[in-house]
Amino acid sequence: MHFQLTPAEFEALRISLSVALRSVLCSLPFAIAIAWLLTRRRFPGRLLLDTLVHLPMVLPPVMIGFVLLLLLGVNGTVGGWLYRHFGLRLAFSTNGAALATAVMAFPLMVRAIRLALDNVDAGLEEAARTLGAGAWDCFASITVPLMAPGILAGAVTAFAASLGEFGAVITFAGNIPGVTRTLPLALYSALQTPDGEAAALRIAVLALLLGAAGLLASEWLARALRRRMGR
C-alpha cells in the first residue's frame, strides 16, 4: 500500500486545520471571560451559566447541530437576521463548521482554563492592586501570564476535539467537499464509497499522526512555560 494522499484528502486536511484554528481562536476570549466569571465572581444566574456552558458535553452532537440550525440557519431567528442585515450565512459554510466545533469544544476549554485560574493565588492579584494596577492591568500582567499553561492546555484540547468533531458539523454545516468536509467527514464519506477502505485507512492514519503531533507539541509548550515561570 502506498501512502500518497489524493488532492481531495489534502483538501480535507486543510479544512480540518482551518476549522479547528478558527474555532479555537474565536472561542478562546469567551472561554477565558466565562472561566473568570465562574471562578472569581458570585452573581445570580451563575449556576445557570455553568450548566449552559457544560450542556454540549452531555447532549448528542447531532442535537447541538440541529439547535444551531434552528437558531442560526437562514430561516432561524438569529441566522435570518444576520443574513438580512449583513449577508452573513453561517449554516453550510466553513465558519459554520468552525462555530459548531467551537460550541462542542467550549466546555473542555472552559474547564481547563478554570482549573488554571483556581490555581492562581488571588492574593497575587491583591498585591498587584496595592502596587497601583487597575483591574484590567492586573488581569493582563498577573492573572493571564500565571494561567498561561492552563490556557494553552485548554486551547490544545479544544483544537484536538475540533479536529474530531463529526455530528454537530455534519448537521449544521453539511458535508460539502472543499467547504466543510473535515477529516472525520472525509473518513465517513470514504467508508460510504465502494472500494473506499484504502482511502479511509489513509485518512485514519493521517488523523492519528495529527493527534499525536498535537499532543507532543502541547506537552513541550507546557514544559517550556512552566520553566519560564520558575516552577
Next chain:
Amino acid sequence: MLQVALQCRRGDFTLDVAFEAPTPGVTALFGKSGAGKSSVAQLLAGLWRADAGRIELDGQLLFEAAQGLCVPTQQRRVGYVFQDLRLFPHLNVEHNLRYGLKRTPDRSSAIGWQHTVELLDLGALLRRRTAQLSGGERQRVALARALLSQPRLLLLDEPLSAIDTQKRNELLPYFERLRDELSLPIILITHQFEDLLRLANRVVLLEAGRVLAQGALPELSLRPEMRSILGPEASGAVIEGIVERIDTASGLATVRIGSSRLLLPATGLSHGQRVRLQLLARDLIIATSRPQGLSVRNQLSGVISSVADDGEHNVLVGIDAEGVTLQARITASAARQLHLRPGLPVWVLVKAVSLQGHRFS
C-alpha cells in the same frame, strides 16, 4: 498623620477600631492572632470595605462611609508587605521590584531605585527568579517592591514572623533604617514583643476586633491590658535610657535611666545610643533594706506605689524608682512577710544578665 475609625462585621467577627498613627513613625498593631490586626491592614489598603467609619491619611480622605467615598486600592498608594509576601512567580526580582515603580502616578520618585536596592542589598539578586531566593531575601524583595511603589503609607504584616532568630537579627536593622529614613507612617502588625521593643514608636493593643489601649510603649507596658496579652511570665516595665559607658573589660554597659543607672550586657550596644529594655516583673527582687554581699549588679531605691493581687498566690508590686515606674511579681506570702504596702521605701534588685538592651532611636 493617619487617622482611622472603622466598624464592620463579617460573619461572627466584628471589628470596631479607632486609632492614630504619626507621620513619620512606626505604629505597631499588637495582639494575639485573630485579634483583627490583618483585617485592619486590609481595610487600610482598600482590599476590604468597612460598613462605617473613615480613613484619613495626611489630610486626604481614603474612605468615608457616610459620603460613600472609597478610594480604590490601586489609587491609595499603600505599600503593603503581606505576611505571605506574594512575590510574582512569573517575574524575576528586578521585574517584581519595577512592577509598582512603573505604575506610580508621578515620575518624581522620592524613593529611588538605586537607593532602595542598596538599602536592602538587592544588587546581586536582580536577575534571580523568586523561587531561587531564601526566606530573608524574599522578605527584602517584598519590602523593596512596596517601597518602590512610592507609598504614602507602609503596611508591614508580620514582616519577621516567618524568619528564624538569626535571620531576624539580620533583617531588623533594615527595618530600623527604614523607620529612620522614611517620612511616612508605618503600620507594623506583629505578635512579637521584641518587634515592639526595637521598632515601635507607638503601640495599639488589639483584642477581638477592639482597641484595648494605645500610646507609647513604656506607658503601655504597665497597663493590665498589655499584661493580659503578654501573660504574667512575659510582662514587665519597658524603660528607655541612654548608654553612658561601655566597659569592655567587664562586658557591661551602663545605661542611664532617669536619675538612676543600670548595668547590663554590652552586646550590640555602643556609647551614646538610646536603648529600650524590658524589666520582666518576675525577674525583679524587692528588699526592704539595702542588701549587702549579693552578686546582683543592679540595685535601685524606690517607693512602693501599689500592691495588687496577680493570680492565685502572687502579687504585683508597683515601685517608683527614681523617676521610673517598675513592676515586680512576687509571691503573696513574701509580700505579707515583708509587710509591703504603698508608701514603703524599698530596694529593687535585678541581675545584669537578665537584661537585654535594644537599640532604639
